[in-house]
Amino acid sequence: METTVARRPRLWLLLAVWAATRAFLLLSVFRVVVFPGPDVTSDVSVIYQGWYEVLRTGTFPLDDVTWQYPPAAALAVLSPALLPFLGYAQAFFVLACVADLAGLALLLYAGLRPGRRLAGAWVWTVGVPLLGPTVYARYDVMVTAVAIAALLAAARHPRVMGALAGFGAMLKVWPVLLLIGVRRRSSWTAAVVTAAVLAALFSLAMPGGFAFLTFQRDRGTEVESLGSLVFHVARHHGWDGQVLLNYGSVEFLGPYVGLVSTVALFLTGAAFGWLLLWRLAATRFGPCTAADAAFTAVLMFTVTSRVISPQYLVWLVGLAAVCLCHRGTRMRWPAGLVLAACLATVLEFPVWFAHVVASDLLGVTLLVLRNGLLVAATVTAAVQLWRATVPPGPGAPAPPQPERTGQTPVSS
Known part of the structure; x- marks a missing residue:
């Protein structure tokens, strides 16, 4: 078993890499270093700040269809008020970096425990900067830090895990998938209670918190999604649709877009059906099952979405990092594929996004590469999760092998 002393040189190297890469990200969002491609910080300085001014009045931006988030997202948008000595955008970037640091601290704490690994902290340290400055120009890194905390609390503090998952779901919906591999009722109860309390508070204090549910009705297919590849190719064969900024993202609009969105x-x-089938069939739950299942579920819902924005990869990096804290995880290959997809993502946005919008050879190639890597990660993760948790045939399932933590595993 590795000792803390033996890990110390690698720990200092990890911290140095984190500091260097995050300094680069901050220099990029502060425009000291000009990152190739369009300015990704405009979402903060224009859109988020506009929402901030509305939210300060005690209401949600009900007249803005680009507001497509659960009510607790208002907390992230309002958070720069914690740093009144900075401008809105500058404060937001600093807080995004703080959330990034919090994610690292959680992964280090978990990875340095007996029987755990620092591989998860390395995945976070390397994966986040691979996405470029977009990470600090969206609030997804804040949500992901909450999700990391939730999954790491699952084994020893199930109620805390549930409360954090419920809070995360009220920030950006997807953290509800963290519960897919959790068997303890206390976690589910805590999640429901937390979400219900937050929903009630926002409904009383700021009416209109759930108007976002109707704002995506007429969305098209976003140009980076898996389904968009149909139209990228079709544009070269006479398809007469359009590429427009719609509902806050660049989308395809025109003939057959509705059909592809329906598919x-x-x-x-179908992904939800598979997860339900897995949940009913799975009987071998180990210490890493909750993290592996959450990673698989979020991969599935990301790949099948009609929108795959670059910041969505932050979610996957965070969940992959939690998986790799565990020695028994089966998600090493899917995590590697996600890291490769992050590199392809920063190339398609923002570096060569103009080529993606133009549907030229470079743009389509990058999308095929990125989305192909995500599909491969999803299929691999699903297969590995099934093999690890579902017995191969009739008979009593073999008990899961506990991790070597020096403690007796807690029963579910």
Whole structure:
């Protein structure tokens, strides 16, 4: 078993890499270093700050269809008020970096425990900067830090895990998937209670918190999604649709877009059906099952979505990092594929996003590469999760092998 002393040189190297890469990200969002491609910080300085001014009045931006988030997202948008000595955008970037640091601290704490690994902290340290400055120009890194905390609390503090998952779901919905591999009722109860309390508080204090549910009705297919590849190719064969900024993202609009969007919804439903089937069939739950299942579920819902924005990869990096804290995880290959997809993502946005919008050879190639890596990661993760948790045939399932933590595993 590795000792803390033996890990110390690698720990200092990890911290040095984190500090260097995050300094680069901060220099990029502060525009000291000009990152190739369009300015990714405009979402903060224009859109988020506009929402901030509305939210300060005690209401949600009900007249803005680009507001497509659960009510607790208002907390992230309002958070720069914690640093009144900075401008809005500058404060937001600093807080995004703080959330990034919090994610690292949690992964280090978990990775330095007996029987755990620092591989998770390395995945976070390397994966986040691979996405470029977009990470600090969206609030997804804040949500992901909450998700990391939730999954790391699952084994020893199930109620805390549930409360954090419920809070995360009220920030950006997807953290509800963290519960897919959790068997303790206390976690589910805590999640429901937390979400219900937050929903009630926001409904009383700021009416209109759930108007976002109707704002995505007329969305098209976003140009970076898996389904968009149909139209990228079709544009070269006479398809007469358009590429427009719609609902806050660049989307395809025109003939057959509705059909492709419907297929995407069908695939999302199929993913949910597979997860339900897995949940009913799985009997071998180990210390890493909750993290592996959450990673697989979020991969499935990301790949089948009609929108795959670059910041979505932050979610996957965070969940992959939690998986790799565990020695028994089966998600090493999917995590590696996600890291490769992050590199492809920063190339398609923002570096060569103009080529993606133009549907030229470079743009389409980058999308095929990125989305292909995500599909491969999803299929691999699903296969590995099934093999690890579902017995191969009739008979009593073999008990899971506990991690070597020096403690007796807690029963579910």
